[in-house]
Each structure stands twice: as structure tokens, then as C-alpha cells.
Amino acid sequence: MSRMTTNTMSRRHLLTLIGKNLGAAAMMQGMGTLGFAAASTYAGPIRLDGAPKGTQILVLGAGMAGLVAAFELRNAGYHVQVLEYNDRAGGRAWTVRGGDRYTELGGATQSCDFADGLYLNPGPWRIPYHHQGVLDYAKRLKVSLEPFIQVNYNAYLHSTDAFDGKPQRFRAVQTDYQGYIAELLSKAIRKDALDDALSAEDAHLLLESLRQWGALDRDGGYQAGRRSSERRGFATAHGGGLMPKAVPSNLLPRDPLLASRLWQWLSSGNEQDFQSSIFQPVGGMDRIAHALHSQVASAVVFNARVTAILQDEQGVTVRYTDTTTRTERNAHADWLVCTIPLSILSQIDMAVGPDMRAAIDAVPYETSVKIGLQFGRRFWEEDEQIYGGITHTDLPISTIGYPATGYGSTGPAVLLGAYMWGPASYEMGALPPAERIAVALSQGGQIHPQYAREYQNGFAMSWSRSPFTNGCFAAWTDALREAHYANLCQIDGRIVLAGEHASHIPAWQEGAVLSSLDAITRLHRRIVNG
């Protein structure tokens, strides 16, 4: 037998062996002809060459769009200053930790009491694999990422009206829904009901695929037994030695399953924005914004509330209030990148043309409520074997999100106890923070009875009450885009806008990043080409 060791084998030798095994021609052909479909509009780090010496650019807002603009424009050789209303960088890319205080519109103040290392991301909390702009900044700035769990087969789907309000495991609902669909379609094919749509050969292939995909028996039936239990779980699991034999689980009956509408949540993980792989920064979503900020920290002025934006042929002037000293100030520059959310910008005097003005005023903002709840232990892991992921419910809280980090650790942990949109989130936002938490505990307690015993403290963010955004994200409609989007994004004199609101990816950091890169690329060209 050969005693050749792999480490003595040259790359040349290996390529020879490859050629011997499959044919070098095939290999080279493979190398030359395979293309990779575009997964992102992000084209890699931008290059802005030839910035005129001494040119000053003012950036309004130190969220993701503003920070990206400041970072890239500075790298390109511009003099950059950033004004930020908050006393921190990141904007909605925000992470709340123990010791943080936050006062919302209306004056309610929350002090966050989370234990060390625990956090809530009140804004974005996940980064899809195809958001290559955000991912590239994380990579370049050495921000560690860890997988976010979107779909957890052992988490629950819950409807108050279905199955006596008892939460069902995702694995059971998905397996049964898929099984019944496969069974019904098989039945229709066997009845020749689809002969006009399927050739005999395709019908045969489809039946075969449905048996496998739907965990059907040989006759195309979906039944309780080993095959279905290998997906939906056994009533008594397989064991070792002489432990009791495995017992298959019962199916959820088909018609109650249809009536339950639990199927409405089966597809969330199929949407590209939520498909695996999907990530979160280790330690909190603000890590990326903070890494960007650390690159431009000397340029950023916090506690600067913009009150007016002026421009003429010589440059731009921004009036702002230093909210710590309550003094009025002016900032001047040659050009302006404004990333202030439209919900706020529409309240600010701004010297732009009627088209951009109309666009700024036209776009309504969605709201959202997110509530972080700290519990004394990870009962969802210890009692229910739920490690990360999401439970969906038709209760107003809508979502329970389990932490996708620190699996198996002891001590307290924070879960997302509510993630609400639309009317329910306005109602929730109308309550004082402590009552929002009480509601989240009450509703979540229907799914996790451990809530009452294990609850320690919480933090309830209502975006409609956010003083720095007055909402969550720009709620574009197709009609609004048609009428206003291009006008919003055009450079108006010396001013260009950026942010998720100036993108086709609203509510996501990727929209802010791509919008910013596009805006500063066009601004740079204007500056350079005159």
C-alpha cells in the first residue's frame, strides 16, 4: 500500500492527478464557464479618486448611512464633519444594555437593568447573507458575526383559537402541512386530474418527489409513523440500550390545521431577507456602527439638533442646537450629505427645490415596538429545548425571539418578548413602558408559563415615540415611489440625501449603506466634474 503522505505532494502533482481522474479539459472548462449569479447590488469597496484639496463635506446623522458617508469621504480626502442629534453613534442600529437610559417622546424614561453582557437590539437585529454592503463593513472593520437563528423547528407557532390555544412546534406544523399537501396533490395526479398540465413522465417524477418531500408512504398517503415522526418528532424518542422503544407521534388533523392558519408562518424562512445563513454581530447590532464611528470619531459632533439647512452658490450652512448647552450654532461646508429620517427632516427648514421638498413631505413612517425581557434563566432552552429562533403567535406581541448567543449558559438572559407592527404597535406605544412590559409578560406567558416566575426586568422600545426618528422606517408605496423616489434621491444644488428612506431596501441597514454609497459616489462625481 502507498505510504505517500499528503504533505509531500506538490500542487502540480495534485493537478496532474485531477487531470488523470476527470480530464483536464473538463476541469478547465469548469473553471472558465461557471458564473456566479449576482447576490447583491454592492460592488465592493468604493473608490473615489481625485477629491479636490480642501473640499468640506458636512454629514447630518451618525447612523449607518452617515457613518459610511463620513468614513468613505474622509478616506477619499475630503474634510468631513458629522452632526448627530443623539449622544451616541448608530442611530437605529442601536443596542440597549444595562446602565443605558432612554427618554422617549412624552417624557417617559427607562433605565435598562440588563445584566452584564445582555442586550436588546431595538432596531435591526439580523443581517441577511445577501446584504453584502453591511457584511463587508463588518469584515473590513473586524466585527465578529455569529449566526442568527430565524427558523427554529422546535420553536412554536401559536394561535389563541387553534388547538385549545396550545402552542405547536414548528416541526409538527411544517411536516403535517407539507405531508397533507403532498398527499392531496398525489391524489389529484393519480386521478388523472392534471393530465392536461403534466406529461405521464412528469407525473411519475412528481409522484416520486412528493413521496420523499412529503414523507408519504408508498401509496402516497401521509400518516403517523416512523417516516412522519422522523420530521415532526416522536412521541417517545429513540433511546440507547434497553430504554423504552420509540413511539411515533400523532399528526395534527388536517382540517383543524388548515383552520388554525398556523401555516401563515411556515414561509418566513423562505423569504430571501430571512433565509439562512443570516447573522448578527457578536455583542450587539451597534458593533458595526461603533466600528465605523471609531474610524471617524474626531469628525463627529454629538447632541447637535439640526434646526435649519441652507444653501447657496458658495456652500451650505446648517443651524443646530447644542442640546447639552442649549446654544445655537452654525456649521458650514461646501457640500452636504443629509441622512436625517424624512419624518424629522419634514419638520426642518431646508433650502431645497419643490420636488425634493415634496418627496420629503410625502413619505409616511411605519412604527414598531420591540420589548426585551430579562429572565433569571434560559427556561426556553432548559425546559423546552428552544435554542434561538422565533415563536410566532397571533397575539398582539406577534413574535418571541430567543437569544442567538450564549447557548447553554446559566444565569439570566434576555429574549425579545414582542416585535409588533401596525395598529397593535401604536396601541402598545400608547401605554407607559412598564405597562407595555406587563402586556408582553401576560401574552407571552400564555406560551411560556415560566414568564411569571422568572421575569427580572425589561426594556420597551416604541419607535413612534422615538425623538430621533418619530417612527421606524419610511413606508414607501409603489405609487409614492413612482411620484417621489427619484426626486428624493437627485442631488439638489449642494445637497444629497441618504438613508434607508433613500433606498429600495427600506428598514434594513443595507438600504442605508447602499443609499449612502450611491449618494456619495454621485456627489463626488458632481464635485470632481463640476
Add this chain to the structure above:
Amino acid sequence: MSRMTTNTMSRRHLLTLIGKNLGAAAMMQGMGTLGFAAASTYAGPIRLDGAPKGTQILVLGAGMAGLVAAFELRNAGYHVQVLEYNDRAGGRAWTVRGGDRYTELGGATQSCDFADGLYLNPGPWRIPYHHQGVLDYAKRLKVSLEPFIQVNYNAYLHSTDAFDGKPQRFRAVQTDYQGYIAELLSKAIRKDALDDALSAEDAHLLLESLRQWGALDRDGGYQAGRRSSERRGFATAHGGGLMPKAVPSNLLPRDPLLASRLWQWLSSGNEQDFQSSIFQPVGGMDRIAHALHSQVASAVVFNARVTAILQDEQGVTVRYTDTTTRTERNAHADWLVCTIPLSILSQIDMAVGPDMRAAIDAVPYETSVKIGLQFGRRFWEEDEQIYGGITHTDLPISTIGYPATGYGSTGPAVLLGAYMWGPASYEMGALPPAERIAVALSQGGQIHPQYAREYQNGFAMSWSRSPFTNGCFAAWTDALREAHYANLCQIDGRIVLAGEHASHIPAWQEGAVLSSLDAITRLHRRIVNG
């Protein structure tokens, strides 16, 4: 507005608010009546009380089963000694790193040249959420876990005969398969072809659910457009500012998709053994075994090749060869837990009754090949946006597994370049290691043309050539289980067997753990009760 801060709110007050919001009765009812379905046969840490003083137990094998037995029996007060053939703990729960050397049957030796921090798990590489035994040892011994990515929507499904051999993204195949199924079933329902199987109300609900689940249009059609592209991906993705408008992607045509058989891989993530959440230990699978070993290190004798197992009414005697000195030795004890794989045990003289002997001799072993390939950079991430997960192919290599750790890092990385079963893995195992690697490079290069340029070194494990297992895992059939399983697991005199082969969870560490816990529980009872 309220200025109440949540940290000043007592738990009692919160419970009152809960009661106010949803009714305390409902809350208490919720707490009392919700049960949690059993997800595992593991019943928590075992307690073995009343071990007679001075009782000696010999354990053969320091894999997961042997280490669990040694750890728990020692905790229970027994004198424990472990004999292990290898010079390391863990058995098949093994991680190969740079600097490791391995000589297989036939004499071929591989030196692993992986860079620091990189590894291959030649045996188990993932831990499902329902393998509560393994997970609990990881937790108790503080072994950090990180998510393993089983399903990656951006990885490939590949058939040499389909779509000109061009790999297809999982997201495209899944979306299109689901869409076509939903479309066909909708068509059958609208034709009233399933009226005997569905009430009008259920038919209506099912049509509604299929529209959402299958990303169908209002008329139940599956088409290229925004809805399907939001799942399968856009040809030109959404951008920011004035970037080009998004362009929907074309569908894979239905009949070629059926003929491609790429659908055969859509369900792997639906199997409970592969469902999310699923984990790997940070740093390599051997971390758990090593943590167990560190608890019992003083009891473990390495390089001990067992040659005979004797027992009489006084105790057990095990003859073994110290492979470092080539000397013959005996070990004595009162009782024996033998975790040697049946493929090896069937070659060893052993004083057990004919039933256990027949069982030991009856069970064949599967083989498997796993190949780790180190490349100079993570081209799968950088060029193709594949972060972890699995590409499936009908080439003999079968599987390409991308590392589920270190996302976004620069420098070299190791991917799993082949994971083979059955006849193909015997053929592969018949080649010298370097040629196995060459084959893996050649075949994998059809999917990733970057292979040829980026390859650095590799390690190729063939389990049929493993000197310590002569195979991969016990290949029980239903008939073999019926005839032999109980006989294998019964205590024979002073001897009990344990390992994945003595479980209903073959090939998984959980089988080894549960088998071991069951075996030592029964043995302990026998010892205590006489």
C-alpha cells in the same frame, strides 16, 4: 405622561398589571396546563446511589460511551479504569488539526498540515437540538457551542446531467419546486378534482394558504416576478439611491426541474436530525470528549489494544497489548463496561454467552469517507456569498460542507470536500489518501472552479480503513434488531456493552451517550441489588 421607570417597578406590581391586562385566572391556567412534549429520551443527569465501597469497574474504550461511563461511575463512587487503543480520547468524536499524524489500515500515513485553528471533524460534526444527552454534557463541562448551518439557501444543488451541469442555488430550486407544487394543487382544487377529499371551506382555506406558501399570484399561478424573486432572489437586486432598478429572476422551467432530481435534497433540513437549531462545539467536535476525559484522565490508559476479555464468578480479566512497549498486560476488575465497536469486538476472544456472541458477530458496519481541504481564502464566502451550510451534488463526493465558524475571516480555511457513504466511499477508500484528495478536488472543482488555484493541503479519512473501528457505525436493519438487539444489550454475567451500536440512534454521539447511561444504570442496579 408617565415618568415611571421600569427598574423601580416591583415584580409584584408587574404581576398585578399582568392580571389587570389579561386576567390572572387565564395566566394561572396557562401556567398550569401547558405541557412540553418530550424531545429527548435523556432524563437529565443520572444519579447512581449506594455504590458498594471498593467495587472496581473496567471500561474498554475512551470514546463518548466509555468516557461517559467512566465519568458517571467514578462520580458514583466506583473505582474505574479505562483502556483505550488510541493515544487520545474521543474515539470517532475526533478532530484532526495541523500537526496530527494518522496511519490507516494498509499503512498509509497522513500528516495534517492545516493552519492554526483549522480542523476537520472526520466523525460526527453536528449536534441536533434534541440530542439532549450530548448537549447536557457540553453544558455541564462548559464546552461552548455555535450553530452548525445545515441548510444554506445560497449554497448549491448540483447534478452533472441537469442544467448543463451548472449548480443551482438552493433558494431557486426550493422556491420553484414549492411554487410549481402549489400551482398544480391549486389547479386541481379549482377543477373540483379533490371535492371528495376537501370540504368547500377547506378548499378555500387551502387555496389561500397555497398562494402565500407557494408565492403564487392571485390566480394561483407561479410566475417570474417580485413575489417569486423575493424568495429565489432577483437577477438584479434592490439597491440604494439611484442604483439600477431591481430585475426579477427567471424561473427554472418546471419539467427540467422535475427531471433534474435536484428536489431530492430539499428535505434534508426537515429531518429532525438536521433541523435548525443544530450545533457544533467551538474549536472541534472532540472538545466534549476531551472535557469528559479531563475529568477522568488519571483513570485512562492509552495505547492499550485489547486481545481477550475473560470473566468468571470472581470478576473480569482483560488482556491487552501496550502498543508503545509491545508488552502483554492484564487488567482485573469486578465488572466490565465494553464500548469497543462490534466490528473490532467480533475479532476479540470474549467470554460471553452465545446470544451476545451472535449479536456481536451479526451486525455489519457502514463505511464513510470525509475529506478536509484547506484553501488559501474563503472563496465560497468572498465570491459566492456562501456562509456555512452544505452543497449537495450527485458526484461521488456527494457533499461540500462550508465551515460554520470564522465567517468573514481572511486567510486559509478548511471545507469538507467530500462526505461519502456506501459503494462510492469504498471505492474512494481504496485509493491512497493523496488520490482521494485529488478526486475530491477534481469533482468539487466542477462546482467551485476556484479549487485549482486556492488549494493548499488536505486530509482524507476513510472509515473502512480505520484501525480502531474497521468501519463507521453499526448498520442495523430491522431484522437484525429483532433478532439480536436485546441480546446485545443484556448484561452478560459481569459484562455490559455500550456505544452507538447498542442504541437506536446509530452513528450519533447521542446514541453512545444514552446507551452508556442506560448500560451503567442497569449495571449499577445489578451490583447494588446483587
